Amino acid sequence: MTPIYYRRIAILPILSFAVLLGACATGPAPRSYPVRPFDDARLRHVQVGISADSIVALFGQPDTVYEMTFGSKTDREWEGVAYRYYAAKDPLYQYVDEWKKNTFYFYRSPRGLVLNHWVIEHRALGTGK
DSSP states (O other): OOHHHHHHHHHHHHHHHHHHHHHHHHOOOOOOOOOOOOOHHHHTTOOTTOBHHHHHHHHOSOSEEEEEEEOTTSSOOEEEEEEEEEOSSOTTOSSOSEEEEEEEEEEEETTEEEEEEEEEEEEETTTTO
């Protein structure tokens, strides 16, 4: 084998290490969500009793979906599903001055998931409101 062959073999681990080190140095990419169209025209269609499919048709697929028990501190406990949408591109809120988070809570019925209530949170950073 020639000395050039040995040089190529020696360079391979060095290049691999450099690529690995570069990947570690950049860190993870920030999570981002698409900006949602939570305007008055769309929100007018939201009312108690509409289906989860209607919410998805209005606003797209939710950013997170979770199941939970609601009303556990009352005598009217019920199982539900929540769809959460972020209206800010940065849900960690490091790079935005204000954020919106919209959560729709559904109960299970023979017709499927039906909207029970929803919460729209809007907060400007630094105001606590």
